[in-house]
Amino acid sequence: MTRARRITAAVALLVGVGGGWIAVRPGPGGASEQAEIPPVFLSDLAARRLGVGPGAQIDLAIGPGGPWHPARVVRVYRPARYPTELGQEEIEFRLHLPDLQALAGRGDQVDSIVVRLRDPASASGVVERLNAASLGFRAYTSTDLAAQSSSTFEVITRFHRAIGVVTILASSVFLVAIMTLRGEAMQQQAGILRLIGVSPRTVAGAMLLVAAGVALLGSGIGIGLGFLLSLGINAYYQRLFDTALVFSRITSPLVGMATILSALLGVAAGAVAAWRLLRRTPLDQVGR
Amino acid sequence: MQPIAFLTVRTLMRTPARTALVVLGLGITGALLLDMTMLAGGLRASLGGVLSRLGFAVRVVPRGTLPFSGDAQIADADGLAAAIATRPGVAGAVPVIGTDVYVGRGDRRIPTFALGVPAPGSGVYTVLEGTDLSAGRTGAGGADGGVPVVINRHMARLDGIGIGDRLIVSRSPGRTLEAFVAVETCRVVGVADFYFDLPTQRSLAVPSPVLRRLQGRSGTGASLILVRMTEPARAESLARWITARDPRVDAFSIQQFLDRAAARLTYFNQFSLILGTISIAVAGLLITSIVTLSVGERLGEIAMLRALGFTRGRIVELVVAEGVALSVVSLPGALSLGVAIGDYLDQILRAAPAVPEGLHFFTLTAQAVARTAALLIATGAIAGAYPAAVAGRLGIAATLRREIVS
Numbered sequence: 001m002t003r004a005r006r007i008t009a010a011v012a013l014l015v016g017v018g019g020g021w022i023a024v025r026p027g028p029g030g031a032s033e034q035a036e037i038p039p040v041f042l043s044d045l046a047a048r049r050l051g052v053g054p055g056a057q058i059d060l061a062i063g064p065g066g067p068w069h070p071a072r073v074v075r076v077y078r079p080a081r082y083p084t085e086l087g088q089e090e091i092e093f094r095l096h097l098p099d100l101q102a103l104a105g106r107g108d109q110v111d112s113i114v115v116r117l118r119d120p121a122s123a124s125g126v127v128e129r130l131n132a133a134s135l136g137f138r139a140y141t142s143t144d145l146a147a148q149s150s151s152t153f154e155v156i157t158r159f160h161r162a163i164g165v166v167t168i169l170a171s172s173v174f175l176v177a178i179m180t181l182r183g184e185a186m187q188q189q190a191g192i193l194r195l196i197g198v199s200p201r202t203v204a205g206a207m208l209l210v211a212a213g214v215a216l217l218g219s220g221i222g223i224g225l226g227f228l229l230s231l232g233i234n235a236y237y238q239r240l241f242d243t244a245l246v247f248s249r250i251t252s253p254l255v256g257m258a259t260i261l262s263a264l265l266g267v268a269a270g271a272v273a274a275w276r277l278l279r280r281t282p283l284d285q286v287g288r
Numbered sequence: 289m290q291p292i293a294f295l296t297v298r299t300l301m302r303t304p305a306r307t308a309l310v311v312l313g314l315g316i317t318g319a320l321l322l323d324m325t326m327l328a329g330g331l332r333a334s335l336g337g338v339l340s341r342l343g344f345a346v347r348v349v350p351r352g353t354l355p356f357s358g359d360a361q362i363a364d365a366d367g368l369a370a371a372i373a374t375r376p377g378v379a380g381a382v383p384v385i386g387t388d389v390y391v392g393r394g395d396r397r398i399p400t401f402a403l404g405v406p407a408p409g410s411g412v413y414t415v416l417e418g419t420d421l422s423a424g425r426t427g428a429g430g431a432d433g434g435v436p437v438v439i440n441r442h443m444a445r446l447d448g449i450g451i452g453d454r455l456i457v458s459r460s461p462g463r464t465l466e467a468f469v470a471v472e473t474c475r476v477v478g479v480a481d482f483y484f485d486l487p488t489q490r491s492l493a494v495p496s497p498v499l500r501r502l503q504g505r506s507g508t509g510a511s512l513i514l515v516r517m518t519e520p521a522r523a524e525s526l527a528r529w530i531t532a533r534d535p536r537v538d539a540f541s542i543q544q545f546l547d548r549a550a551a552r553l554t555y556f557n558q559f560s561l562i563l564g565t566i567s568i569a570v571a572g573l574l575i576t577s578i579v580t581l582s583v584g585e586r587l588g589e590i591a592m593l594r595a596l597g598f599t600r601g602r603i604v605e606l607v608v609a610e611g612v613a614l615s616v617v618s619l620p621g622a623l624s625l626g627v628a629i630g631d632y633l634d635q636i637l638r639a640a641p642a643v644p645e646g647l648h649f650f651t652l653t654a655q656a657v658a659r660t661a662a663l664l665i666a667t668g669a670i671a672g673a674y675p676a677a678v679a680g681r682l683g684i685a686a687t688l689r690r691e692i693v694s
Contacts, residue, residue, distance in 0.1 A: 063360065064351045064536045148641070155640040162633055163563065166320055170567075173313035174574055180309055181581045233562075240554075276305070 038099035039074040045242065046091035047076040060093075062104050069103055071095070113137075168261065175218075175269040179211050183273035190277050191285025200278050207274035208267055215266020219259050226250060226258075292602065295593075296609045299582065300617075310578045311618045314664070317571040318615075318622025322660040323630045323650060324564035327556055330634075330651035332546055338646045339542045342483055343411055344382075345523040346515035348372070348530055348539045354548065355512045356386040362537055365510030366406075371533070375526055377519035382410045383510035385499045391443070391490065392456030398447055400490040402457070403482070404499030404510075411516065413438065413493055418451040418478030421495055434475030435498050440482045440491040447490065451476050457494070459502055470502050484644040556649065568667050575611045575671035583607060583675040587682065588691035594684045604676040611672025615664045622664065627652060 037057065047053055052073055059068040079092050101108060117123060123141040130139035140148075190203050230248040237247045300307045348368070350360035362368060362383075369381035385404030390397040405412055408420035421436050434454055443449050458471040474494065482491040500506070517523060523541035530539035540548065550557075583590065590603060598606075630650035637649045 063363075152640050152642075155637060158639075159633060159636050162636055163320075166316065166323075166629060167566075170313060170316040170320060170570060173309065173316055174570065177306070177309040177313055177574065178577060180306060181578065184303075184306070185581070237558075 037070050037072045038095060038102075040071040040099075041075045041077050041094040042073050043092040044076055044078045046093055047073070049091060060095075060103055071099075115139075168265075171262075172265050172269070175211075175215060175265055176272055178214070179207075179266075179269040179273040180276060182210065182214075183207060183277045186277060187280070187285045191280075191282045194282035195286065204271075204274035204278060207277055208270040211270025211273060212263055212266045215262045215269070216259065218266075219262035222262070223250070223255055223258060292606050292609050295606055296613050299586070299610060300613060303582075306578065306582075307614070307617075310574060310614055311621065313574050314571055314614060314618035315621035315625055317567045317574070318618055318660065318664050319626035319629055321564055321567040321571070321663060322623060322626030322656065323633060324560040324567060325656045325660050325663075326626070326630050326650040326652060327633075328560040328564070329653070329656065330649050331553055331556060331647065332550060333651045333653055334646070334648040335549060336542060336546050337651075338483060339545065342514075343516055344514040345517040345520040346527050346530070346539055346541055347545055348513035348515065348537050349511075351536055351538050353538070359387070361385070361505070361509035361511055362513065363507065363509050365513055366508035368530075368534055368537070369510075369513050372513065372515055372526070372530060375529065377517050377522040378526065379516040379518045382406065382412065382514045382516070383496070383508070384410070384412055384512045384514060385496055385503075385509070386511040387459075387499065387503055389457050389459055389492075389499075389502060391447075391492065392458065393447060393449065393453075396447075397460075398443070398490055400443065400457075400492055401485075402499055402502075403491065403493045404496035405493050406496050410514075412514065413440075413480040413482045413491075415478045415480045416441070418476070420478055421493065422477075435472050435494060436477040437474040438478040438480045438493040439476055440485055440489070441479060442485065442488055443490040443492065444479045446488065449476060451478065457492070457502065459504075470504060472498055472502060474498075483646065486642060487645055568663060571615075571664065572667045572671040575614055575668055576674055578614070579607060579610050579672050580675040580678070582610065583679050587679075587687050590679050591682055591684050591687035591691070594682065595688065600680045603682075604680040607676035607679045608669055608672040611668040611670075611675075612665055613668075615668030619661055619664060623657060623660070626660070 040058070040060070042050070042052070042058075050058070052058060054073055054075055056073045058071055058073060060071050061068045077094075095103065097110070101110075115126070117126060123143070127139045127141050127144075130137070186207070190207075193203055194200065227250055230250050233248040234246060238244065347355060348362065349355055350362050353360050365383040369383045372378060372381040383406060385402075387402055387404075389400050389402040391400045392398075403412060405421065408422065415438060418438075421438060435457075437455065437457070439449060449455065453476045455474045455476065456471060457474050458469055460469045460471075472494075474492075480493065482493075485491055496510070500509075515526065517526070524544065527539035527541050527544060530537065593606075594600075594603060630652065634648055634650040637643070638647075
């Protein structure tokens, strides 16, 4: 055993695991030795980085200086990762609670206790009673915890919304500029139409239709591009973070909102262009 | 060059409304580009700025961790700090303990982050009012019966605690368990600015031995060793020496620390890259559309210039110059608007939990401004290339004839 441990130390691959450490040791021991060794579940990332699989024997320590305790990998699992954990490279493993407590030398201490209630509606009252006891812990309802952990995402959502407003502003100006140019290009045509008796209202209506058409066509192309971009973003980030989380989602309400917004913007841009078009007299427009 | 500049200005001034619209559009997309450039390196620049201001060139942490990211400690940190202090170029090495405690004030128990420092003047915080922890105190209560502590401004403001007040400090959140854990009676001697505090975080500093007693830890462990250097240029070699000397620790210069922290900023880097690219594409499209239409309206004029002796190259220069001029004219607006929008977006992001007070996501740097200006001008030049190619290929006689016939 001592000999094996020494060999292990010589070839140890050390990886930080929060407060814990893992050392790979080559080959499992005998049957009686295996029976005493605590089983461990290793995350797929940990297994990949350590190059081990079920049946492998590893050494665990709470700090890089040891002391090292042997453990046996019985399963490799894929942890459910939360968005907040993305980009973090810590690897995970799971032990039975008594084994982890023994490894950490923390007696029967735990970090948290999850309580299942017969009547979930009474959660607030239970939390109040537990906190009033002042027994060295703080209790929270699941709703409180969810609100706390989601506040980062609420901020990110507000940030995205603000960026969205800026991009809408930029695209509005873009649309107005394009429609203004279109209107200028239509000056002569509009002048002739007005001279042969077509009412200014009809000319303005045509301009609005053209603008709305351009905006709708643009939004169709934009949705298509957005869909492709979304596919690319998901493929890239799912691969980068090795996760099944969806990073970009194009929903029907989103498509509807984008279409309505661009149509409204198009009509507004068309109105500006029509106003600029009808400001001049028909003779002026045909160059007389 | 002079005739090209003259013609460019005249062309843009001929249709002021159109030019104004394009400049407005470019101003907004340029603002977005500046914001994304600021965001790409903002947090890193801000973090680097704060770290540099503290004056510690090297940080030593338990291996595999970041400062105060867990309960892990460097065993015999005092010994390691003493060894580091003997290295050339080192002005001092300060072992610091960080942990969560509860401060009792009447019936209230206030969750507080406690820093254990070995001596006053450690530079881990700046005293604003009162005095620092007394030199030579090992934490035993003085004749006045209280261990000296320095609190942060939040605790003073939000909890109404002032200099001279007495506090109960323990690891227990309630009175019941205080009988079973170490408890210290402390006296506030100063109010200080603690770096990297969260917006409402309460912090206090006590002598290291007191905090170790509260933690129930023996020995001379510490969460972090801060190294001040007279020659910061030696920081990286010192960090290498420390890591080689003690395999239980990681040592980082500020640059290395920022590199490690950068791995956690992937979201912002990728976001700014995507949105920055889209901004450039929109700006490019806008310039191409406008200049192409403008060239289309001036085919006769361009053919005339060619007939007067302008070479194809000069015509290409003229059209490209229009694209560049639009970018240049839009720059002041883009930069001003970008700074304003960046401030607003920064406020939104800084409302996120666990963002320290001194950090900013959008940091205006000369580099960000220069990069934005260069990207926008290059976009103008590239966007002008297509209409320039169209104008350069014009046949003089055919174009003039077409213009006259039409």
